[in-house]
Amino acid sequence: MPEIVTVESGATVAEALRDATSVLAGAGCDASRLDAELLLAEVLGVGRERLIVDAGAELDAETLARFDQLVRRRAAHEPVAYILGRKAFRRIELAVDRRVLIPRPETELLVEVGLTLPFGASVVDVGTGSGAVALALKSERPDLEVWGTDVDGGALAVARENGSRLGLRVEFIESDLLDGVDRRFDAVLANLPYVAEGTSLPPDIALYEPALALFGGPDSLDVIRRLLGMVDEVPLVALEVGLPEAVESLARRAGFPFVDRLRDLAGHERVVVARR
Ligand SMILES: C[S@@+](CC[C@H](N)C(=O)[O-])C[C@H]1O[C@@H](n2cnc3c(N)ncnc32)[C@H](O)[C@@H]1O
Helix, strand or coil, X not given: CCCCCCCCCCCEHHHHHHHHHHHHHHCCCCCHHHHHHHHHHHHHCCCHHHHHHCCCCECCHHHHHHHHHHHHHHHCCCCHHHHHCEEEECCEEEECCCCCCCCCHHHHHHHHHHHCCCCCCEEEEECCCCCHHHHHHHHHCCCCEEEEEECCHHHHHXXXXXXXXXXXXXXXXXXXXXXXXXXXXXXXXXXXXXXXXXXXXXXXXXCCCCHHHHECCCCCCHHHHHHHXXXXXXXXXXXXXXXXXXXXXXXXXXXXCEEEEEECCCCCEEEEEEEC
């Protein structure tokens, strides 16, 4: 990797942030100032607001060296969440690493669908990754019986660690979708891979996030299509999608007469809710 001199030794907080922001902007990071602040706050073990109060404080050589390392990682497009090892999702904070997709804000819609379930209902989060949907739902609705499945053992290990650390009782099962999961659910929630194979993605995603979490075959629908073939007896299925119309017709063909599409905060139809 080329040498990146991010900050001069003896720099103040304000100078270190200014230099790092310019390095990150030059590397193509959209939120360069925010990222620089998050990384420096991490190194100092303080909240971001402290950086404003202490803008004139001088940083010692060790702090600057550690900050420099993190800035280099971000300049190589590693997402901030992997560098920090955590990501907030609804009311919980999840540990994340490269074995799991970084939970996205739009996925919170699936949790909102889960919140509408009747008392004591059983629900499974298929393709649970870090456990985001399953754990957030359990944290907000302890009455629900919540499961999570993933085909990837590494992802499941992260989900299980998150469950134990948060003290939330969710059962995580290694499974190809619902294959071999011998139980009936009142609802299935799933954010499965829905990017078409061959799609060019930004480097933050393409270089770091697991391909198994992203790609859904040539038309992007392979995994969702297979799941819809396995939910014959489930009354409610909510899917995060990239192609809402196509998934709505798949759901109707799978025997769901009632289908709604929910928009995310950016105004995109992001979740298809199928009921019978
Ligand atoms: C888009 S990620 C979503 C992760 C998490 N639900 C979230 O929203 O942050 C998709 C997840 O589905 C898993 N997955 C892919 N194919 C699967 C399959 N056939 N069966 C179960 N899980 C699968 C991946 O390993 C990955 O963890």
